[in-house]
Amino acid sequence: MNKFILSSRPKQILKNSVVFIPLTFSLDQWIQDDVSVAIIKTILCFLAFSCSSIIGYQINDWIDKEYDKSHPLKKFRPIANGKITLKEISFFVSFIFFAGLIFSFLVNLYVLSLFFLYIIFGLIYTLKLKNVVLIDSIAITFFYIIRMVAGAYSITFNISIWLYILTFFASLFLIFIKRTSETNKGNFRNQKIVVFYNSLSNFRIRIFLLFINMLFYSIYAITEIISNQRQLSFIITVIFFNAGIIRYFLVTKKNNKGESPETIVMTDFMIQLSVVMYLITIFFSEFY
Numbered sequence: 001m002n003k004f005i006l007s008s009r010p011k012q013i014l015k016n017s018v019v020f021i022p023l024t025f026s027l028d029q030w031i032q033d034d035v036s037v038a039i040i041k042t043i044l045c046f047l048a049f050s051c052s053s054i055i056g057y058q059i060n061d062w063i064d065k066e067y068d069k070s071h072p073l074k075k076f077r078p079i080a081n082g083k084i085t086l087k088e089i090s091f092f093v094s095f096i097f098f099a100g101l102i103f104s105f106l107v108n109l110y111v112l113s114l115f116f117l118y119i120i121f122g123l124i125y126t127l128k129l130k131n132v133v134l135i136d137s138i139a140i141t142f143f144y145i146i147r148m149v150a151g152a153y154s155i156t157f158n159i160s161i162w163l164y165i166l167t168f169f170a171s172l173f174l175i176f177i178k179r180t181s182e183t184n185k186g187n188f189r190n191q192k193i194v195v196f197y198n199s200l201s202n203f204r205i206r207i208f209l210l211f212i213n214m215l216f217y218s219i220y221a222i223t224e225i226i227s228n229q230r231q232l233s234f235i236i237t238v239i240f241f242n243a244g245i246i247r248y249f250l251v252t253k254k255n256n257k258g259e260s261p262e263t264i265v266m267t268d269f270m271i272q273l274s275v276v277m278y279l280i281t282i283f284f285s286e287f288y
Helices: 002-007 010-024 027-032 035-063 086-107 109-127 135-154 161-184 191-199 202-226 232-251 261-267 269-287
Strands: none
Touching: 002 035, 002 086, 010 035, 010 135, 010 161, 010 261, 027 269, 035 086, 035 109, 035 135, 086 109, 109 135, 135 161, 161 202, 161 232, 161 261, 202 232, 232 261, 232 269, 261 269
């Protein structure tokens, strides 16, 4: 059982928390109705996309197992070191698929459709897109956007276009740092991609993406206040959003730790503090 848990990459399930963003930014409306229904549906959506991402990891690890055997870290994955057979993977993926099917169906048919879309896009990415220079990074942002859309549909709530834009650029920021960290260490299967990322002015692009995220979030916050969608206190969230993303930039600036974003978020106290304060200020701004 332990080998299947390890193969599921439990730390990376954190990425699926993106589905909670629509609920977080619409608490004021749900408090007036029945917030418990919205929370339950969002949790089910989270579980559904945790299943879809686990399926993607199993397929990806099986296809890349020969490469992973010589990777300094990935060689310890159960599929790469031969602890899980093809028959066991097939059974495990089938079980997870049906579990995800049930979770997404219990939310609604929109989320069920997005569940299938995520898996299909994951196959396309694994088989083709991840080996195409630059497209490999941009494609991953769509996994985050699909999750965001699913989170919105799970509570049938239309969220600001700015949140989709921010999701795109924030995920691109994380992915680009991850790619450059991997290629700087030589830990990537495709040498064309290694050459591409190593030839870029990595620091300048990181600074650019950092600035874009800070700028766009500030514009979003001001737009929400001007349009009377948020209270004036919502502007405080800009401070903690910027603090969190700047801290992530600084942590990954020199030591190439960006290869594992989820590990950074789970271990860095300043990032965790920024996230907590950010959520508190969002809650405060929606009711005061």
